[in-house]
Every structure is written in C-alpha cells, then in structure tokens.
Amino acid sequence: xxxxxxxxxxxxxxxxxxxxxxxxxxxxxxxxxxxxxxxxxxxxxxxxxxxxxxxxxxxxxxxxxxxxxxxxxxxxxxxxxxxxxxxxxxxxxxxxxxxxxxxxxxxxxxxxxxxxxxxxxxxxxxxxxxxxxxxxxxxxxxxxxxxxxxxxxxxxxxxxxxxxxxxxxxxxxxxxxxxxxxxxxxxxxxxxxxxxxxxxxxxxxxxxxxxxxxxxxxxxxxxxxxxxxxxxxxxxxxxxxxxxxxxxxxxxxxxxxxxxxxxxxxxxxxxxxxxxxxxxxxxxxxxxxxxxxxxxxxxxxxxxxxxxxxxxxxxxxxxxxxxxxxxxxxxxxxxxxxxxxxxxxxxxxxxxxxxxxxxxxxxxxxxxxxxxxxxxxxxxxxxxx
Ligand code: IPM
Ligand code: MG
Numbered sequence: 563x564x565x566x567x568x569x570x571x572x573x574x575x576x577x578x579x580x581x582x583x584x585x586x587x588x589x590x591x592x593x594x595x596x597x598x599x600x601x602x603x604x605x606x607x608x609x610x611x612x613x614x615x616x617x618x619x620x621x622x623x624x625x626x627x628x629x630x631x632x633x634x635x636x637x638x639x640x641x642x643x644x645x646x647x648x649x650x651x652x653x654x655x656x657x658x659x660x661x662x663x664x665x666x667x668x669x670x671x672x673x674x675x676x677x678x679x680x681x682x683x684x685x686x687x688x689x690x691x692x693x694x695x696x697x698x699x700x701x702x703x704x705x706x707x708x709x710x711x712x713x714x715x716x717x718x719x720x721x722x723x724x725x726x727x728x729x730x731x732x733x734x735x736x737x738x739x740x741x742x743x744x745x746x747x748x749x750x751x752x753x754x755x756x757x758x759x760x761x762x763x764x765x766x767x768x769x770x771x772x773x774x775x776x777x778x779x780x781x782x783x784x785x786x787x788x789x790x791x792x793x794x795x796x797x798x799x800x801x802x803x804x805x806x807x808x809x810x811x812x813x814x815x816x817x818x819x820x821x822x823x824x825x826x827x828x829x830x831x832x833x834x835x836x837x838x839x840x841x842x843x844x845x846x847x848x849x850x851x852x853x854x855x856x857x858x859x860x861x862x863x864x865x866x867x868x869x870x871x872x873x874x875x876x877x878x879x880x881x882x883x884x885x886x887x888x889x890x891x892x893x894x895x896x897x898x899x900x901x902x903x904x905x906x907x908x909x910x911x912x913x914x915x916x917x918x919x920x921x922x923x924x925x926x927x928x929x930x931x932x933x934x935x936x937x938x939x940x941x942x943x944x945x946x947x
Contacts, residue, residue, distance in 0.1 A: 578636035663729050694805075736932040837865040841857055
C-alpha cells in the first residue's frame with residue numbers, strides 16, 4: 563500500500579494562508595517522522611481571487627475531486643458582499659462533494675482557559691456532528707410583495723430521509739468507537755415535521771447499534787447544558803443550522819474560535835473530505851502573525867486520521883495541545899510567539915517525537931478511527947475506495 567496522498571490546499575484569504583502555512587510546516591515534520599508523503603497542489607480561491615476573476619467553486623470542482631483530502635484555510639473579506647463566497651464556494655463544496663458530516667470536536671485542552679469557571683478538561687470531550695448538506699442551508703425561499711408593507715418572506719428547511727440516515731449512521735459509528743453515547747439535538751416540539759423524521763431515523767438506528775445509549779435534547783436546552791454540564795455528551799448529532807449555532811457555543815466553551823477545528827467528511831466516496839479550522843479569515847489581524855494556527859493544525863490531525871495515518875495524527879494532536887498549554891495567550895501580540903513560530907514549535911515536537919502523549923485522551927483514537935473510510939467499509943455502509 564502506498565503511503566503517498568494527494569492533498570489539495572486552499573489557503574484562502576486573510577489569516578488563512580498564515581495558519582495553513584503553519585499547518586504545512588507541521589505536515590512536513592509528520593512526513594519526515596512517520597515515513598509517508600503527500601503530493602500537494604495549492605489553489606487560489608476566496609475573496610481576492612473572486613474579485614480578480616469572478617471564479618467560485620464550480621471552476622475548481624473537477625480538479626479538487628481528484629484529491630484525497632482538502633486542507634482549507636479561511637475565506638472572505640469585506641470587499642465581497644456577504645453570501646457570495648459562503649454560498650458560491652463553501653456550501654457548494656459541502657453539497658457537491660457530499661461532505662455530509664461536519665465533525666466538530668468540542669474538547670477543553672489542558673492548560674487552555676475556559677470562560678466556564680472550574681471546568682476541567684476531563685469534563686469536556688464531545689464531538690458534535692452537524693448535518694452539512696441540507697436543512698435551512700438548502701431549503702428554497704421566496705419573497706413576494708417585496709418593498710411593500712405586505713412583504714412575505716418564506717424560507718424552508720429541506721430534510722431527506724437519506725440525508726438524515728447517512729449522518730446518523732456515521733454518528734452511531736463514531737459513538738461506537740468513543741464512549742458509546744449519542745444525543746440527538748433538535749427542536750422536535752416546534753419543528754414537528756423535520757423533528758419527526760430525525761427522531762424516527764435515530765430510533766431506527768439505535769436498534770441497529772444496541773451498544774450505544776441514546777438520548778434527546780432540545781436545541782435551546784442544549785445552550786444551557788453544553789456549557790454547564792458538557793460531561794453529559796459524547797457524540798451529538800444535529801441539523802445543519804442548529805449545528806452551526808451550537809458549535810460556536812462549543813468553541814467558546816473550549817477556549818475560543820482559535821482552537822476549534824472541524825472535518826467535513828464525505829460519506830459516499832464520491833469526493834474528498836475537507837478539513838478546516840472553524841475561525842474565519844480575520845482580515846483585521848491578517849499579516850501580523852497574531853493568529854493562532856492551532857485550529858488549522860488540529861484539522862491537519864483529523865485529516866491525517868482520515869488518510870489512515872493515525873499515529874501521525876495522534877502525534878500532531880499531542881504536540882499542538884502541548885504548545886497550546888504553553889502559550890501565555892491564545893492569540894494576538896500577547897500570544898508571545900508569531901503564527902509561524904507556534905507552527906515551528908509544534909513541528910519540532912512532532913519531528914523529535916517528544917510531545918507528551920498523555921495529553922491526548924483515548925476518545926481521540928476512536929474519533930480518528932471513525933474518520934477513516936476503510937474502517938467504515940466493515941459496517942457495509944459504503945463501497946471500497
Ligand atoms: C461555519 C460557518 C459557515 C456556515 C459559513 C461561513 C457559511 O459559519 O462553518 O460554521 O454557516 O456553515
Ligand atoms: Mg458557523
């Protein structure tokens with residue numbers, strides 16, 4: 563089996579290229595230490611590129627489809643109207659590449675301060691799986707009588723059984739390899755049509771995965787329980803819009819958007835998965851070296867797990883977590899090191915094999931295993947690659 567992987571790199575705008583640059587330094591170190599290689603192709607995309615060329619996702623689609631994984635920075639700046647890149651690039655990629663599971667770990671790393679007083683890392687280690695291709699993000703909308711006092715705006719949410727099944731099945735598999743607990747988060751008391759379908763699918767799959775304990779939390783109650791009793795949760799599966807909202811809350815609980823990370827996992831083997839930090843392009847601090855590259859570097863760890871390089875993934879994660887714990891502040895001039903220097907320090911720990919493995923919980927092994935497509939084949943859920 564060759565251990566050479568094709569990786570498409572999309573640094574994007576603002577701090578995107580800075581944090582992706584740091585992640586690539588860490589990738590170099592991981593390759594040297596663990597004996598695999600990557601063939602990387604870098605693509606220009608984002609606000610600056612759109613202003614020059616008018617190009618969005620469709621131009622890159624076929625080219626990107628051939629990659630085994632996509633490492634993504636951040637996109638957007640105030641020069642491009644809101645919605646153009648979000649819909650024309652990010653959502654387009656998630657949908658066309660069937661990246662149906664947006665996997666967002668919410669873990670409090672040792673040494674990182676949470677705004678929740680007294681929260682210890684052992685109490686905060688969950689993964690939120692956000693359905694990434696349906697819901698209000700793709701529902702049709704229409705406006706009639708615009709510009710009059712009688713304007714009517716309709717905005718629908720699209721929910722298909724197949725779409726829910728694929729992300730629910732993935733979430734159960736993830737729960738099986740972690741702490742075997744799955745929570746459905748929705749608003750079934752109000753959004754009764756969609757809620758009924760989600761609940762029905764989860765109950766059906768719960769019977770197929772009897773070793774997993776399941777429960778249900780309304781999304782508003784989630785905003786209460788997630789910060790105050792995160793230990794209740796292992797895997798949380800939820801709808802696209804609810805997931806968008808509660809993962810920002812999760813990011814706050816774990817110390818901020820600078821450390822939060824995500825994987826957009828393709829679930830039908832038709833296209834590559836995409837790995838990105840959760841933060842945006844932060845044009846206000848671009849070029850200063852103030853951005854914390856941890857979110858991007860932790861997304862690299864998820865990418866390595868997905869590619870089957872679990873050992874390298876664990877090492878990258880341990881090194882990133884160790885360095886995070888050493889920083890006096892999570893970003894800005896007070897971080898005490900530039901974006902590039904933080905990347906170098908993490909790379910050095912990976913290269914030397916000196917990161918403290920104890921910083922990484924067992925649950926991460928399970929998460930990484932679930933991201934690996936070859937493991938999923940054993941469940942019969944997908945054809946072989
Ligand atoms: C996210 C972001 C995106 C979303 C935007 C940039 C389209 O908020 O990844 O959570 O709404 O999904
Ligand atoms: Mg969001």
